[in-house]
Every structure is written in structure tokens, then in C-alpha cells.
Amino acid sequence: MSIDEKKQAWQSAVEKSMAKAPERKSSFRNSSDIELDRCFAPEFEYPGYEENLGFPGQFPFTRGVQPTMYRGRFWTMRQYAGFGNAAESNERYKYLLSAGQTGLSIAFDLPTQMGYDSDASMSRGEVGKVGVAIDSLADMEVLFDGIPLDKVSTSMTINSTASILLAMYIAVAEKQGVSADKISGTIQNDILKEYMARGTYIYPPKESMRIITDIFAYCKDNVPKWNTISISGYHIREAGSSAVQEVAFTLADGIAYVEAAVKAGLDVDEFAPRLAFFFNAHNDLLEEVAKFRAARRMWARIMRDRFKAKDPRSQMLRFHTQTAGCTLTAQQPDNNIMRVTLQALAAVLGGTQSLHTNSRDEALALPTEESVRIALRTQQVIAYESGVADSIDPLAGSFMVEALTDKIEAQALAYIEKIDALGGAVEAISRGFQQKEIQDSAYAYQRSIEKNETIIVGVNKFTVEEGAPQGLLKVTDEVEVKQKASLAKMKEGRDSAKVEASLKALEQAARGTDNLMPFILDAVKTYATLGEIANVMRGVFGIHRETVVL
Template sequence: MSIDDSKKAWQETVVQKNITKTPERKAEFSTTSAIEIERCFTPGFDYPGYDETIGFPGQFPFTRGVQPTMYRGRFWTMRQYAGFGTARESNERYKYLLQAGQTGLSVAFDLPTQMGYDSDHSMSQGEVGKVGVAIDSLADMEILFDGIPLERVSTSMTINSTAAILLAMYIAVAEKQGVSPDKISGTIQNDILKEYMARGTYIYPPKESMRIITDIFAYCKDNVPKWNTISISGYHIREAGSSAAQEVAFTLADGIAYVEAAIKAGLAVDDFAPRLAFFFNAHNNLLEEVAKFRAARRMWAKIMKERFGAKDPRSMMLRFHTQTAGCTLTAQQPDNNIMRVTIQALAAVLGGTQSLHTNSRDEALALPTEDSVRIALRTQQVLAYESGVADSVDPLAGSFMVEALTDQIEQAAFTYIEKIDKLGGAVEAISRGFQQKEIQDSAYAYQRAIETNELVIVGVNKFTIENEPQPELLKIKEEVELAQKTALAELKQRRNDSEVRSALQALETAAKGTDNLMPPILNAVKAYASLGEIADVLRNVFGVHRETVVL
């Protein structure tokens, strides 16, 4: 069948079915010169293997996108990752962002919350509310989402070791708003493997962590069907210094490990795989980043179909959130970061992301101010409404360079996955330090390139200025920690202690056995057991992970 015949068949079946469900934003799309923009451009000549390698949007192998009309139907979800200080302060920031046109929430938690410590724990001293919002209990979560209708807002939460606890809190808040769990939508990151190799906010050993993750898969399949139960993250792998090909390889290898663990736990692949999501970084090399996203989509489709025998097309779709690269932001001349973020956001859009966070210009120095956050959000809005890049699906497809880069990243990433398979899979490879060593070597090479001026960073090793004025920064007051400790102490005074003890005992029994952990965690949350108390029960049963040292 010719490409023209394939395109006609795609338009008459896949596209028409999609448009009936989700109409396109406009009846016609055109340039400022009144030139019509096609939904999907294809070669006007014979292109051997086109259907198998590039194909059409919304069809296997999904190289060109997971939806037939992509942004012609609706724009990507515009999220701004936010959270700082107390739940009340973060709630005010969320409302500000929603009023500014943000279309989804993305919650940043402070380090104690990520590590399973309450604000009054000795390990939390000096960190409460600093890099995200402090959440000690359901009471904080109620404040965090006060006045925000959870049936209408999709929420992403960057949380891993304590993901089950924060998800339970979110479910409980929704129920208090009168919203049933089957009506809420969003994502928890819940990706512990990348924590072991690149980020470090882990608590429990890998085996026990994987149990918690698969318990979340099973619980949400039956109770919270619109929730994305994991966001398999390459973002932090890239932030730690990996290359684009390594980011794809190590992320998809982690995805393979999660699918294998879920199948081993008795879940059918097509029951949970449609709710898997991914999270990638967007760097400055525009065309490499576009190719990276296209390659990752095609690879995941092949992996799910050929390796795991998935039958449901949704199981083969790599849906992903993108965040612009924090590690590329510079403290020197921070306004330059606006341009970096714009390039990175453009790469994500041209690469077909489903949602996007744009970093703020001052994040190399502190948490962003409201002005900086607004500029970051406006960057997305200008791309969506003014640039025209959202009017055709995968507009760079067919570029000799982009297609070559897509193929080469795919080949390099599959080579890494083969090495990881030979080591026994992602978990075993991490325990041996394989991924960590590869990332370290890549990070070292990148840093050396900057130090020798082989790689130019504007404002850092070239085009520098002296006596640079310092911008106004957001500072978290020390009173936040005191206020959080006081609120937690007051909560413990007024809650029903017998209910808390009973709920924590039930959780301990479940952890020692094989029952799904989500129901007892949810009951403990509703009894106002603190995050630290719940995490400590699991620490006592599961133990804690000790890092593999790689030299």
C-alpha cells in the first residue's frame, strides 16, 4: 500500500473516530500567509519502511505521537511544578497559577516529606518547607487543596518513597470534597528505581519498594482508574548527568522492571499498562531532544508489543510529562535562562509531550518568585497560541537529520537495555552500580567540556559580566518550621489516639503479610496518623536501603 493510501485509510478510520470524540480546536489551520497546514504531513515520494518506522500519529509504533490529532485537538497540559513553605502558602500559589491559565497542578514536596519524616523529626531540622511544601498529615493536605475542585483539576505529585501515603491523602481529601476516587485524575511519580541510581530519596530496599509500587498499580486499577500510577522518570537521570540516549535507555529499562514486577504479582499487562506514564527532561540541543522523544515512543511500543505481548494499543503508548532542564540553568545572568527554557519547551512540544513544566529563570538561585513563575508559564502559552508549532502533528518528521538522530538514539538505547538485561535487569544492574557508573562518566565528560571551553555556556565561560546585580529572590522564613511543628503537635492532641494505634497496627500486619498495603495506609491517613508514623511502621518491617558506592 502506498503512503497516500495508508494516509487516506488513517484519516477515514483513526482520525474520524478521534475527532468525533474530541473535535479539533479550529475548522481550518493556516499560516499568516493563509497557507493551509495539514494535520499530518507525509512524503510525496516512496519512503521504504515508512509505516513500520514512522507511521501515523495515534498508530503503532507511535513515533509521531500517541494521539491522531495531538495539539490540534487540545494543547498539552500546562503544569508549573510548585510547592514551598506551608500548605497554606502553596495553596495560594496554586490558585495564582490556575488564575494565570495553568491547566494542571504539579506538587513539589520538601525533603522530609519525600523521605518519610515529620517536620518535628531531628532529620528534618533546617529542611522544612525549603524545596517544596511540608506535608505531615491529612490536615496539611486538606489545606493544600482547599478551594481547588479535585474533580476538575489534574494533579501531578513528585513523590516516590512515600507515594502511597500522599496518594492516600489525596484520595481522602477528594472524598471530603464529595469526589469519589474514580473521578479524580493525576499522576504520582512513584518511580523508586531512578532514586537508587540518580536522586537518592529512597527509604526501603528495592524488593519491598517494588511491592508498594505494584500494590498501588493493583489498587488504582480497581478504585482510581483515571490515575496514572507511576511516572517512570528519566528527568532525574538526565539531571544527574546522563546523555540523551542514556536517559531513554535507563528510563525504559526501569519501565521494563516495573512491568515485570506487576506481571509477577499477578496483574495482566493490559490491565495496568495503559496507566503507566513517563517523565523526561528537555535540554538545549533542540533537534536531539525532539529525536529523543520520538525514539522513546517507538521503543516503548515495540517493547510492550514484542516483549510483553500487549494487545491493547493504549498499553503501547508512551505518554509523558516533560520538565525543562534544571541542571542547565545558571546563577550567572539568570535572565539568560528564559531563552534556555524557551528552547527546551519548544523541543518538548515538537517532540509530542502530553504535559509540560517550564522552569523559572531564578531557580539556580532559589525557589522562584511569582514574577518568574508567570514568565515561565507565559512561555508555554506563547508557544501554544502564537508560534504555530501546535497546528500540525510531528512537524519535523521526515527531516533527514531528525530521522537519523531518532534511529541512532533508538539503537544506542537498545544497546544499553541489552547490557542491562545481561546483568539480570534494571534492579540487579543498579545493585552492581552499572547505571550509576555510566551516568557519572557522562557527567564528568560534560563538566570537562565546560572547563576546557569545548562547550560554551553563555554567561559562565564566555560572554561573562562583572559585578552582576543580584535579583530579588524568594526566601523561606525560619518561622515555617516552627509553625509546622506546632500544627503537628496540636493535631496529635485532638485526634483519636486509639484509632491511630489501631490503624497503624493493621498496617504493620499487612506489611508483614501479603495483603495490598493501600487500604490500611488509607485508613491510617483518615485517622490522621502522620506521614512519619506511617513510614516508620514500614521502616520497622521492611528495613532501609543502603546505597551502592560506585567509584
């Protein structure tokens, strides 16, 4: 069968599926009234086309995981937001939804990420600063007040305390009359990259992996629309990795999570369809496009060949993208608008399922409403005005893009082989392998900037004299005072006996082998605090000490 015949067969299958999910328009035409194919393909024999590229929605998914991609519907437009207390963040979420955002993406403050309540000594000076402070179910109720959780998809950037925040979200939904099987969204829940690139871990790796696989098992039966993990290359890239390292280390972590889940007794096709990924979109547009395409192809083959996954959904790499925070500059911050536009375009051309665009002022402070609106409008202009969403994988067949895709795949696979030889991602992290590779890459990049080999516009070339930045959003220390008072009031009004009983039951479960999620959910519903729940598990599991790599 020729490529043209295969394309016709694919088209017929797509058109049948469109009876339930039609495309956005009956015809896609450009300004010259030229009709655009759903998916362009070679008109001649292309060696390895079916094996390496194929058609969208078909193995190896190089050209996209859905058969109609953005012709069916645009990617989910998210803006990562959260600051101060729950009431302030709730106002920002409602503003973003009214401005056309189609999904929420929650930023939590450092104490929440690290399992400390706002009144803990470790939280002093950090409450509400880089995200919203959440101490208990009471805060979560305020955070989502007036936001119907059966209508909105929510992504939560949370890792060590992901089980607790997910339990709070489930409890809030139930209070709204929405059952757990109706809610949708994602928890990041990716602890391995915390050990190598970010640092918001609590427990040792073995115990952390238990919590993660407990979430997999619980959501499979109770929260089926929830993406139970977002395996993150974003922070690996932010820490200074190359694009190849981002793909390699992220997929190696994915392999470790799948292995842990299978070892815990889960069938791969029961949980793998709910795995999701999270990547960075950096400045080199064509490298980034190739990176996304290579990652999809690699994961499809890993799941089919290594884990024998039979369900096509288990083989699909679905991912969220965020533009690169590490590329934003405090100098000439309006230049960041152009950087973010190029990065967002790379994500769309690379086939992302959802996207967050950073704001121009994030190198200086939390973004203002005006800056957030510009960032969201960037996505909307790409979606509605650029034309790149009207045909699937428009850069496929480019000699450069296909060569880059192949080379990124080959180099990333070589890294995965090294990690396998070290005993897998967890063991390699314990030896500091990934950390050392990332550090070396970051150092080399910084040296290239300092030597003017890499040009950063407005930093080491095309500089101007600038005054102090104006109109920045700052979170005051008053937020911490109010949050502590609110927490104290909540504790006074709750049933302490029920709290103690739920925490005791959680401790017993942690010492045994029961799935922890039902016990965490029970504790959350008594208004046990995030810190109290995390402290119970600290007492049983201990805490992780960083591997120092020089």
C-alpha cells in the same frame, strides 16, 4: 497500498473520531493563508515508513500517541510548585490556575519525600525549603482548599512515600464529595531512579517494588483515571547522563516495573495503560526531539514484542516533560528564559503530553511569582503564537531528525541489552552499573565546559560583571516553627486509639502479603502522620543502604 492511500485511510478514521473530540479550529492556516495538513507525510515511497513512523495514534507511535495531538487540545501546562506550609502553597496554586495553568504539579519538601514528620530530628533546617511540608491529612486538606479535585489534574513528585500521599489525596477528594474514580493525576512513584540518580529512597528495592505493584493493583480497581507511576528519566539526565542514557535507563526501569507487576499476578493490559513517563528537555533542540520520538517507538515495540500487550494504550509512551534544571545558570539568570524557551519548544515538537517550564531564578532560589508567570507565558506563546502546534510531528522526514531518531534508538537498545545481561535494572543498579555510566557522562560534560569545548553563555564565554541578585524568594525558619506547632495541635485533637489501631493493622499487613494501600488509606483517615506510617514500614522492611561506586 501507497503512502498517500494509507494517509487518506488514516484521515478518514480520524475524522470519524472527531465527532466526539473535535479539533480546536475548523481550519488551521498560517499568516500566508496556507492551509496546514493535519499530518504531513511523504508524497513518494519512503522505505520503512509504516514500520518506523506510521501515523499519529497508530503503532509504533513515533509521530505521537493521539491522532490529532495538539490540533485536538494543547498539552497540559503545569508549573511545579510548592514551598513553606500548605497555606502558602495553596495560594500559589490558585494564582497559577488563575493565570491559565491547566494542571497542578506538587513539589514536596525533603522530609516529606523521605518519610519524616516536620518535628523529626532529621527534618531540622529542611522543613518547607524545597517544597511544601505535608505531615498529615490535615495539611493536605489545607493544600487543596478551594481547589475542586474533580476538575483539576494533579501531578505529585513523590516516590518513597507516594502511597501515603496518594492515600491523602484520595481522602481529601472524598471529603470534597469526589469519589476516587473521579480524580485524575499522576504520582511519580519511580523508586529505581532514586537508587541510581537522586537518593530519596527509604526501603530496600524488593520491598519498594512491592509497594509500587500494590499501588498498581489498587488503582486499577479503585482509581482508574490515575497514572500510577511516572517513570522518570528527568533525574537521570539531571544527574549528568546523556540523552541516550536517559532513554535507555528510563525504559529499562519501565521494563522492571512491568515485570514486577506481571510477577505479582497483574495482566499487562490491566495496568500498562496507566503507566506514564517523565523526561528532561535539554538544550540541543534536534537531539531532544529525536530522543522523544525514539523513546515512543522503543516502548511500543517493547510492550508489543516483549510483554505481548495487545491493547494499543498499553503500547503508548505518554510523557510529561520538564525543562532542564541543570542547564540553568546563576550567572546572567535572564539567559535562562531563552534556554527554557528552546527546551520547551523541543518538548512540544517531540510530542509531550504535559510540560513544566522552569523559572529564570531557580539556580538561585525558589521562583518568584513574576518568574513563574514568565515561565508559564513561555508555554502559552509557543501554544498560541508559534504555529508549531497546528500540524502533528512537523519535523518528521527531516534527514537529520530521522537519522538521530534511529541512532538514539540503536544506542539505547544496546544499553538495555547490557542491563538485561546483568539480570535487569534492579540487579544492574545493585551492581552500580547505571550509576557509574551516569557519573562518567557527567564528568566528561563538566570537563568539556572547563576546557571551553562546550560553551555556556554567561559562564565560560560572554561574561559580565554582576551584582548580588535581588528580590529572591526565601523560605524562612519561621515556617518550621509554625509547622511543628500545627503538627502538635493536630496530634492533640485526634483519636489516638484509632491511630494506634490503624498503624497496628498496617504493620500486620506489611508482614504478610495483603495489598497495603487500603491499610495506608485507613491510617491516613485517622490522621496518622506521614512519618508514623513510614516508620511502621521501616520497622518491617528495613532501610536501603547506598551502593557506593568509584
